[in-house]
Amino acid sequence: MRKNKEGISIGSDSKAPDPEEMHKQFLMRNIDIINDIFKVLYESPDHGNKLDPMDELIYIHLSKKTNEKGYTGAFDRLSVAFPGWRDLAEADHVYVKELIASAGLGDRRAEELLSNVKEVKKRFKTVTLDPIRSWPEKRIFEFLTGLNGIGPKSARCIMMYSLGKKVFPVDTHVHTICERMGFINRGLNHKIAQEKLAEMFPEAYRYSLHVNMVAHGRKICKEQGGPLCDICYLNKFCYYFRNNKKNSIGNGPKVVDVFCGSGGASFGFSKAGFEIKLAIDNSIKATDTYYLNHPMLTFDEVHTGDIRDFSDSFLRGLVKEKVDLLIGGPPCQGWSNIGKNHTNGNNGKDFLEDERNTLYIEFVRSLDNLKPRYFVMENVPGLLTAHDGKYAKIIQEDFRNHEYESEIIVLNAANYGIPQNRKRIFFIGRRLDGREQSGAAQQDLSKIIDFIKEQNTDGRRSFREDVAGLPHLEPGEGKNVMRLDHNELQGTDRIQRSEENILVFNHFARRHNPRDLKIYKLLSEGEDYLSFSRRTETKNLLPYSNQSFHTKFRKINGNQLCCTVISHLSRDANSYIHPDDNRGITVREAARIQSYPDGFIFLENGFRQFIQVGNAVPPRLAEIIGNAIMEVIKIRDD
Numbered sequence: 001m002r003k004n005k006e007g008i009s010i011g012s013d014s015k016a017p018d019p020e021e022m023h024k025q026f027l028m029r030n031i032d033i034i035n036d037i038f039k040v041l042y043e044s045p046d047h048g049n050k051l052d053p054m055d056e057l058i059y060i061h062l063s064k065k066t067n068e069k070g071y072t073g074a075f076d077r078l079s080v081a082f083p084g085w086r087d088l089a090e091a092d093h094v095y096v097k098e099l100i101a102s103a104g105l106g107d108r109r110a111e112e113l114l115s116n117v118k119e120v121k122k123r124f125k126t127v128t129l130d131p132i133r134s135w136p137e138k139r140i141f142e143f144l145t146g147l148n149g150i151g152p153k154s155a156r157c158i159m160m161y162s163l164g165k166k167v168f169p170v171d172t173h174v175h176t177i178c179e180r181m182g183f184i185n186r187g188l189n190h191k192i193a194q195e196k197l198a199e200m201f202p203e204a205y206r207y208s209l210h211v212n213m214v215a216h217g218r219k220i221c222k223e224q225g226g227p228l229c230d231i232c233y234l235n236k237f238c239y240y241f242r243n244n245k246k247n248s249i250g251n252g253p254k255v256v257d258v259f260c261g262s263g264g265a266s267f268g269f270s271k272a273g274f275e276i277k278l279a280i281d282n283s284i285k286a287t288d289t290y291y292l293n294h295p296m297l298t299f300d301e302v303h304t305g306d307i308r309d310f311s312d313s314f315l316r317g318l319v320k321e322k323v324d325l326l327i328g329g330p331p332c333q334g335w336s337n338i339g340k341n342h343t344n345g346n347n348g349k350d351f352l353e354d355e356r357n358t359l360y361i362e363f364v365r366s367l368d369n370l371k372p373r374y375f376v377m378e379n380v381p382g383l384l385t386a387h388d389g390k391y392a393k394i395i396q397e398d399f400r401n402h403e404y405e406s407e408i409i410v411l412n413a414a415n416y417g418i419p420q421n422r423k424r425i426f427f428i429g430r431r432l433d434g435r436e437q438s439g440a441a442q443q444d445l446s447k448i449i450d451f452i453k454e455q456n457t458d459g460r461r462s463f464r465e466d467v468a469g470l471p472h473l474e475p476g477e478g479k480n481v482m483r484l485d486h487n488e489l490q491g492t493d494r495i496q497r498s499e500e501n502i503l504v505f506n507h508f509a510r511r512h513n514p515r516d517l518k519i520y521k522l523l524s525e526g527e528d529y530l531s532f533s534r535r536t537e538t539k540n541l542l543p544y545s546n547q548s549f550h551t552k553f554r555k556i557n558g559n560q561l562c563c564t565v566i567s568h569l570s571r572d573a574n575s576y577i578h579p580d581d582n583r584g585i586t587v588r589e590a591a592r593i594q595s596y597p598d599g600f601i602f603l604e605n606g607f608r609q610f611i612q613v614g615n616a617v618p619p620r621l622a623e624i625i626g627n628a629i630m631e632v633i634k635i636r637d638d
């Protein structure tokens with residue numbers, strides 16, 4: 001089977017994936033951010049565990065099957081009665097029992113405790129576990145689990161908390177969370193789960209995952225009373241939550257998104273009431289982000305693979321229901337170059353056969369196979385102007401040959417409440433039913449265009465309005481997961497912000513070299529380097545002519561629209577200099593300019609995150625188009 005450059009199988013008719021298994025792999029691919037979320041939320045508390053292994057042996061032994069107040073009290077009384085545990089080996093059983101009785105512990109626990117202390121004394125001549133510090137892990141584990149009442153979980157707690165070993169203890173909280181999130185299969189016997197999980201996580205994360213999962217289990221992912229999934233920051237990573245979400249979704253018109261990327265378009269169409277049934281993209285970096293942010297979908301609905309390798313029957317088999325709408329923005333080098341390259345032929349045949357346009361051809365093949373009633377295809381405006389729009393006409397003619405009437409609309413995101421000058425063209429198509437004449441389809445398309453235009457807000461939003469509330473950062477500051485200061489949120493009107501919203505994602509500022517920082521500082525808001533050099537006497541700070549790279553440096557005017565957010569941001573942010581902080585904008589700021597809600601999390605490294613944001617259809621714009629198509633669907637259904 002062929003694999004793409006990311007190692008993903010792209011064989012055409014590969015076996016349908018097991019969604020639960022794929023979810024498990026997804027969790028492990030993204031364990032870094034899961035660990036970060038836990039860490040930022042709970043700050044790795046020590047839960048009162050002890051640094052001395054003998055203390056920890058007694059503490060952990062007392063904590064089994066009792067409550068925190070009870071066992072911490074019992075430990076404190078014991079440690080006062082037997083300082084340094086020296087005399088505990090000779091202590092009277094009844095006295096020890098009395099000291100631990102208020103924790104609900106009785107004869108048996110006192111007996112086990114005393115026998116363990118005696119065993120330690122016999123082995124090391126004094127009541128200390130210090131000698132085992134230098135033992136290999138396996139030997140420590142065998143020794144501890146050989147003691148009375150000390151099982152694998154307790155042994156690993158002692159090893160982790162007081163001996164600094166990189167092991168992973170699994171208590172009931174950890175087991176429950178790992179099962180609900182989908183790291184292990186449901187209903188797995190505790191002992192087997194314990195052994196599996198002990199090996200599963202990277203060593204570096206074991207401590208923080210354990211202590212923070214225990215905290216999460218006590219506060220949010222509760223056993224008694226049930227988990228509080230709606231306020232859980234991990235919910236989109238959690239199989240249990242996603243499963244419930246899937247079962248609760250409505251019954252909207254069905255959508256397939258080919259070339260889905262990280263999912264800006266799907267996200268917007270979902271908000272308009274559509275139900276995504278299938279999304280396809282060749283890059284697992286993009287589909288992981290897509291999957292995370294569409295929690296109603298399972299991995300057999302988010303497909304990573306090259307659509308060119310899917311046979312017609314395989315493609316049809318991926319969707320069980322009738323498809324109402326196909327969306328996608330096929331990347332087409334051939335199109336984007338047509339303004340510069342005049343080699344395409346005159347009759348359109350060359351254009352359609354151009355290797356570089358094969359993904360457009362895949363879009364049309366998807367129409368043929370899935371036969372949706374409507375489609376929306378996004379592209380760059382250059383397609384309309386180059387060669388007097390000849391290629392746009394060829395495409396429309398091609399759609400007609402495949403029984404679709406289409407209209408083209410040019411939308412500037414700025415007119416729809418998005419703080420960005422971003423012009424894109426959308427081909428909106430409607431299938432001709434049976435012998436239907438094109439008139440009815442044209443009428444529907446006109447209505448859709450009218451409904452889109454009706455949503456034009458006219459009121460322009462500014463960069464500052466939409467990034468308000470995000471923490472100010474110096475170059476190199478910020479994190480992929482960080483805590484928000486609530487005070488800074490006052491007065492903002494952005495969606496998805498509330499008192500509960502304490503985390504912000506993907507907000508880290510890249511570092512810049514001293515020369516760039518100097519230029520950033522010198523530029524005024526809205527100014528590019530050429531205008532700057534014309535208005536000042538400053539000698540050219542660039543190692544090349546500033547004429548040829550005059551727009552390379554541009555500071556955003558905070559009170560106006562931002563320029564188009566594009567994936568070039570992954571290389572440098574010189575054209576997106578923050579108006580108030582001396583640095584390029586962050587992924588989260590770019591995402592806000594693209595109208596993504598703060599809850600939409602971009603996975604992968606910063607470089608990839610910028611590509612995901614820059615390549616997307618702004619969700620709000622997709623929602624506008626979705627609303628319009630939905631209106632027409634409703635009129636037709638009535």
Ligand code: SF4
Binds near residue numbers: 222233
């Ligand atoms: S979403 Fe619910 S079940 Fe899943 S980890 Fe969070 S609280 Fe637990």
